[in-house]
Amino acid sequence: MIIIGHPLVRFKPLYKVTSIEKVKTNTTENILLVDFDDVKLVQYCISQEFSLALHVKSIKDACLANAIGAKYILVDKAISKDVQNIATEYLFDAKIILRIKNESEIEEAARELIDGVIFKKGVV
Numbered sequence: 001m002i003i004i005g006h007p008l009v010r011f012k013p014l015y016k017v018t019s020i021e022k023v024k025t026n027t028t029e030n031i032l033l034v035d036f037d038d039v040k041l042v043q044y045c046i047s048q049e050f051s052l053a054l055h056v057k058s059i060k061d062a063c064l065a066n067a068i069g070a071k072y073i074l075v076d077k078a079i080s081k082d083v084q085n086i087a088t089e090y091l092f093d094a095k096i097i098l099r100i101k102n103e104s105e106i107e108e109a110a111r112e113l114i115d116g117v118i119f120k121k122g123v124v
Helices: 039-047 059-067 077-089 104-111
Strands: 002-004 014-016 031-035 051-055 072-075 095-099 116-118
Touching: 002 095, 031 039, 039 051, 051 059, 059 072, 059 077, 072 077, 077 095, 104 116
Parallel strands: 002 116, 014 031, 031 051, 051 072, 072 095, 095 116
Antiparallel strands: none
16 A cells, blocks of 8 residues: 555655646656646646646546556545546556545555555645
8 A cells, every 4th residue: 555645654745736837846756746627737747747646536537547647646535436446447557546634544545445545744
């Protein structure tokens, strides 16, 4: 299981970007976190060959995020199990990451076989 943002686990943070200007302050070694709904920003990041973590709100968007080469697909709890089942069945290259707030949610995510979790501290 991938655990991002826990104080006991070394991790590479995700860099939240909301504009092209913010993308330009990063290097391609950084993994950028982008809302999937921001199509122009996603396209720009791809054109600049950044690794992406895409926050999605639907199964359709998760499928598209995988197809465009996202490293991570961030999901909220409401769709996490369904997205993970689809990702497993279709052998997604992207890893499904559940946004969590506390340690007790790690066990729940593990029981549902979610690829990983991310705490707030995992995003800068």
